[in-house]
Amino acid sequence: MAQFDVYRLVTGDVVLDIQSEAFGHLRTRVVVPLLMASNETPPESRLTPILQVAGVSRIMMTYLIATILANTMRTNICSVTNDYLRIEAALDTLIGNY
Template sequence: MAQFDVHEVKTGRYLVDCQADLLSHLESRITIPLEPASERPPAATRLHPHFAVQGRTMVLATHLAGAIPTRSLGRKVSSLIEYEYEIKAALDVLISGI
């Protein structure tokens, strides 16, 4: 489990683990759901960046960020580490509005 790993949960949906690796000893992780671009209307690009995961275009639903128990993460299917700055920028928009 690492920051910006993408996990598939039991419902078949994807979650991005956004919590710093330094805090891996905690029993919960801050995650953001990924939703199919076809299911989400166009939104603010910085708040909802798009990524390709498992061959599908997915939207980071930043406004739905939250904590879940680590045991609920499911299996890792991908990593978005190369999009670290875009994900952190989306969190900045959510938290500070900039």
């Protein structure tokens, strides 16, 4: 598992793995849910950027950050490493001195 990889969970939900690879030995991963962008999701902002995941627009629900068991992450969909600046800005907005 790698930081900024996107996974489908056993539940069918899609999450972004944000955990540093330095802690890859842990049985848990820190993730952020990625919801399909629609009229019902919040508008894109610094906190909730829209990412392209396998051709689908998904909104990063940064404020729903969670820790899950790594063995619930079933399918690696893709990497969004190219969006790391926007991802890190969203995390900084949530936990930094914004």
